[in-house]
Amino acid sequence: MSTIEKVLTRIDADLDNSLSRLFDLLKIKSISTDPAYKDECRTAAEWLAKELTSIGIDATVRSTEGHPMVVGHRKSGKPGPHVLFYGHYDVQPVDPLELWDTAPFEPRIATREDGTKIIVARGSADDKGQLMTFVEAARAFIAETGDLPIDVSVLFxxxxxSGSPSLHPFLTANKDELSCDLALVCDTGMWDADTPAISIMLRGMVGDEVIVKAASRDLHSGHYGGAAQNPNHIVASIIAGLHDENGRITLPGFYDGVIDMPEEVTA
Ligand SMILES: [Zn+2]
Structure with missing residues (x-):
């Protein structure tokens, strides 16, 4: 059997324990947007640091202005790329509660009409489930071979x-420690239920406030209507002008430093 086959066999054999560990994490109410769950967020971070340490990844909980980060390393200068694995332990709020069939923080396995099984709990699909696939893969690899095949760092x-307000300052402050050749973000989706997908890019968001002022006083519609500039129209035309007819952003300099997609990807 090849190494990878041995690791996969071990993962299959350990599935019940893996599920029970995932369920333990899913039970923690780590809702980041609601200050009432601040302690639960820290509990999730501590749970993960302990879990990583127990499998041989040297991990600590690191405080920020907001919720803590979990940073882990298993590095011994192995040849090949140094990979940083990213995931998040916080979850979306659960309201409205009455739309849940069962309590969101009491994980369970449900069988759907077509016979397939799913894990039902807040965070099971975003991102605790994905995050634990990495932890379990690392656990099996270390247990089976005594090590990971490459140097790995972890950032949860x-x-x-809630918009990751601490992420950028944390990355900047810990640039040397977290520098890597490749960042693996496990917070995406599957192509379909049976086909894993490798997402090669993710989109972001920009928020801003724009104030448009026109007339200095109320203007009578009978005298000025249609002739004077209306701020609503101006704002509408600014928004409409942000994209061209092909959906490309028209802001000058927006694409500076953005690499064009290789043809193999766009084809
Ligand atoms: Zn996510």
Missing amino acids: EGEEE
Whole structure:
């Protein structure tokens, strides 16, 4: 059997324990947007640091202005790329509660009409489930072979669902420690239920406030209507002008430093 086959066999054999560990994490109410759950967020971070340490990844909980980060390393200068694995332990709020069939923080396995099984709990699909696939893969690899095949660092944050305000300052402050050749973000989706997908890019958001002022006083519609500039129209035309007819952003300099997609990807 090849190494990878041995690791996969071990993962299959350990599935019940893996599920029970995932369920333990899913029970923690780590809702990052609601200050009432601040302690639960820290509990999730501590749970993960302990879990990583127990499998041989040297991990600590690191405080930020907001919810803590979990940083872990298993590095011995192995040849090949140094990979940083990213995930988040915080979850979306659960309201409205009455739309849940069962309590969101009491994980369960449900069988759907077509016979397939799913894990039902807040965070099971975003991002605790994905995050634990990495932890379990690392656990099996270390247990089976005594090590990971490459140098690995781990970064779990607790503010992804609330705009990640601490992430950029944390990355900047810990640039040397977290520098890597490749960042693996496990917070995406599957192509379909049976086909894993490798997402090669993610989109972001920009928020801003724009104030448009026109007339200095109320203007009578009978005298000025249609002739004087109306701020609503101006704002509408600014928004409409942000994209051209092909959906490309028209802001000068927006694409500076953005690499064009290789043809193999766009084809
Ligand atoms: Zn996510």
